[in-house]
Ligand SMILES: [Zn+2]
């Protein structure tokens with residue numbers, strides 16, 4: 001058993017590419033939502049793929065590289081200032097935080113269940129018809 005998974009109450013661990021941001025999740029993780037909106041594509045370089053957990057279930061274990069970008073009046077996005085990795089979407093008035101699924105250490109045990117903002121999708125790729133879609 002990995003050291004991480006034997007720590008009591010830790011459901012998952014994750015990090016950015018360089019490790020200057022690391023986190024643990026102690027609560028439930030939602031299945032993954034793919035977001036096609038232009039803001040996600042600009043910050044991730046492609047669509048956003050997010051799980052989520054209650055804010056009090058996210059424990060930051062390394063914050064050396066962590067910076068927050070206020071992407072709208074209602075939300076901020078957390079990224080690593082050393083490697084550029086995008087990790088978090090924090091809707092300020094909500095009780096959950098979204099975590100970029102690609103930053104989780106495998107196995108995640110998650111699956112992608114819905115795509116949102118499909119009407120805002122980029123014109124350079126195809127929508128996966130096998131995954132449920134929402135226009136906005
Ligand atoms: Zn980093």
Ligand SMILES: [Zn+2]
Pocket residue numbers: 035036037038039040041048117
């Ligand atoms: Zn988005």
